Structure formats: structure tokens, C-alpha cells
């Protein structure tokens with residue numbers, strides 16, 4: 310740990326801010342594979358997210374080539390069914406197949422509304438932990454909540470009981486071709502300080 314100065318400044322503090330700001334969503338990846346050990350390490354870190362009542366509501370599904378193929382084909386079917394556009398369906402399937410890594414993250418379902426909100430928040434924190442860890446290894450992600458994440462065929466494909474869990478995100482990951490730039494509102498626009 311680096312020395313913390315009286316005003317709270319430290320080398321690590323600057324570093325962590327820089328790293329959080331620099332993480333970017335991308336959908337353009339190199340073909341290069343990401344080692345599954347790195348993803349398992351990222352999941353080990355992700356699960357240290359805060360979670361009320363220590364429910365640990367997350368589950369991670371690291372997809373292999375067969376399931377990826379089936380999911381890409383499901384994406385194409387969904388485009389055909391909702392848009393009736395074969396060309397677009399083929400394009401979306403090819404684009405899905407070009408994603409080097411697929412990680413699905415689910416949250417346990419709860420009948421209690423407050424617990425459900427809190428558990429969902431925890432899973433989102435876990436995904437952020439995961440994406441920040443991966444970014445440090447130069448691996449970028451795209452968190453998606455497209456139609457496939459709510460389709461019952463995805464649940465049967467991965468043997469997920471839709472009464473027990475829902476999908477928080479499908480995370481596509483890989484070494485990025487390029488990273489886009491992003492901006493955020495200025496802090497005074499999003500901060501209210503009270504007396």
C-alpha cells in the first residue's frame with residue numbers, strides 16, 4: 310500500500326481513479342483468445358463486491374464453443390422473429406461469433422422486492438469489479454442486455470431455471486481492436502451538497 314498523505318492523496322488513489330476512468334466498453338475485438346484462467350481470476354475478484362446479508366446472489370457462466378455457436382444462432386433467430394430481416398440476422402450472428410469470449414452473469418431471484426433490488430445492485434458491482442480487473446489485463450468488455458438475455462431458449466440452453474435466476478448481463482470480452490472515447494457530465498451537474 311502506498312503512503313496516504315494527510316489530504317488523502319496517494320499514488321494509488323490517482324491510479325485507481327485513472328483506471329476507473331479508462332475502462333471502456335467496446336464491441337470490436339482482435340481474434341486473439343483470452344485465457345480462461347484470467348477469467349476465473351476475474352470472477353474470484355468480482356465476488357468481493359458488497360452484498361447485503363451476504364447473499365452472494367451472482368452466478369457466472371463461462372461459455373464454451375458449442376454454447377457460443379448455439380447462442381449466436383439464437384441471436385439470429387431472434388432478429389428473424391422480431392424484425393423479419395434475414396440479412397440482418399446473418400450479420401448479427403456473424404458479429405456474435407466474432408466475440409472472442411462470452412460470460413453470462415445471473416442474479417438469484419427473490420420474492421422480496423427490497424432483497425431483489427439489493428441483490429441486483431450487488432451483481433452489478435461484481436460485474437464492474439470484473440470489468441475493471443480485466444481492463445488491467447488489457448481485456449475489454451461489452452456488457453449487453455439484448456433480447457437473448459431474456460429469452461427462455463437461452464435459459465434452457467444453459468440449464469438455468471428462470472424461476473430461480475435472471476440474467477444481469479451477457480459480457481462479451483476480448484483484446485480490443487480500438488477503444489472508443491467517452492465523456493461524462495460535470496460533477497456539479499450530478500452532485501447536490503446539503504447543509
Ligand SMILES: Cc1cc2nc3c(=O)[nH]c(=O)nc-3n(C[C@H](O)[C@H](O)[C@H](O)COP(=O)(O)O)c2cc1C
Nearest residue numbers: 332333334335451452453454455477478489490491
Ligand atoms: C446494465 C447495462 C446494460 C448494457 N446493455 C448494453 C447493450 O445491450 N448494448 C450495448 O451496446 N451496450 C450496453 N451497455 C454498455 C453501455 O452502452 C456503455 O456502458 C455506455 O455506452 C458507456 O460506455 P463505457 O462503458 O465505455 O463507459 C450496457 C451497460 C450496462 C451497465
